Amino acid sequence: MTVLVQIRGVTKVYQRGRERVEVLHGIDLDIPSGDFVALMGPSGSGKTTLLNLIGGLDTPTGGSIVVQDRRIDQLSGGELAAWRAAHVGFVFQFYNLLPALSAQRNVELPLLLTDLPAAERRRRARIALTLVGLEDRARHRPRELSGGQEQRVAIARAIVSDPTLLVCDEPTGDLDRATADEVLRLLQMLNREHGKTVVMVTHDPKAAEYARRRVHLDKGVMTGEPVAS
């Protein structure tokens, strides 16, 4: 399997007032294409920071991150935005849908950055909603959906532009067990049947069982090698 994400010696330091907080200390990690990795660890271990670096939401203080042969740690803000739009889909714990837009419009959002005409954008959003089983909720606003449905809309939004990489931050953290399982099965399906590489941060060992591999972090370092689920 080819390596999709290659992380070498990554450090991340935050400046909080006068205090210098080193969150990640020299992380090395390879994520093969088509993998489903669960990043686990206690609060403050640096897993979300690592996820943000992989997704191009933040840049490392040191080290390198190569995704599909591209050094994303060297991209400018504008280049990184364009790279995210083309290659990464994001799923968050609290769904982060725009409350004023319908499910359909929320899913269409990433496509606004493409040259696709309106009809094609609508068609692709429909397909994504159908894939997550919410084609009949297209006109509903987020407040008219359950938590699980909101998360599925968020997943539809994450996959609508057909990204290589899905980055999920505690995607089931706000859901009950049954709904969480539905969402995780959906992510697993996207990984297995559609070849999406999924990197997921979770506290939940049950959620991590859906991943192919588990990576443990503690105090900004990886504890041991990735473990197969």
Next chain:
Amino acid sequence: MRYLPLLWAGLFRKKTRTILTLLSIVVAFALFGLLQAVEVAFESGADAADAKRLLTTARYSIIEPLPLAYQRRIEQVPGVVGVAYADWFGAKYQNESNAFPVFAVDPTRYLDMYPEFTIAREQRDAFAKTRTGAVVGKRLADRFGWHVGQKLPISSEIHPKTDGSLNWEFDLVGIIDADDPAVRGNTDMVLINVAYFDEARQNGKGKTGWYIVRIADSTQARSISSSIDTLFMNSPDETKTQPEKEFAIGFAKQIGDIGALVTRILIAVFFTILILTGNTMAQSIRERIPELAILKTLGFSDGKVTALVLAEAILLLILGGSLGMGAAVAAMPALNGSTGGRFPPLFVGPETWLLAAAIAAVVALIIGLPPALRANRLKIVDALSGH
């Protein structure tokens, strides 16, 4: 256009707040449209003034008459190419509230002096030939249902006939109008033939109210004015001559400096709007920081998010401004009707629309820029983690 649904959704995320903000903008622009119309109406005399026309009145008061014999002497002043005159009749029709200007004029001289007035050729000839003839402005004719060929009974407040009666009767022979809306306000009057008027009036025979003087070269206006006034210096009827525009501005300022008044009111209104709307915009963007962060997460660049926030402010101003100006335009017929024709016609001209667009753009920039810059500087990770 592709971002319009996103802008619209952002704008109406909190409907009540946006509608109230929008209403305040609508009211501000409606007020702007109305007050500008009033200002334009007051200045229409000055705007319509011809740089080659001078007004000669009695030196100390416009209501003092001047001898008709001055006409020939003014005509002989070098640089003068035409002279007309007019006298105030002071009219009412049917009752006190139907008052309008009536001027006793030499038909040919007067209509030659104002080529911006339009009148059918045969009606103009009829006016010149009919001693009891009168022509009326189209708006007045429409208002009272007058038509060419009818008798026009009007009363004068200041000119009794030789028999002592204040009731006069004229033959309506023509309708005057103007293509330019600013000039049209000056046609809200009745012109009567001075030949009949001067013969039939009890007092003031051989006198007129003021002279209108056409000159060949507008750059000579000052020296010709001075020459005319010098001509009658130390006579019982000394004169004051000035360019028509100066006269119109001075006349309007007798009521008050409408322009300055309007400007001050509008500054107060828009300053209030600036504070209100600016605060609302800032609050709205503050509430949507996580949403803006999500847009950035999805790949919207800093510039694009900045532009979206700015566009929202522009959209708000376009909506409110258009509705407000539309309301002002819609109110014009009712307002014009309620003035009873005693006031120049109110209208919202292209200049007012342009000025409104400029104000809307400036207000949008002032209220949109601070939150737009904040959105620009937004760091995704901080915004999503609530910092």
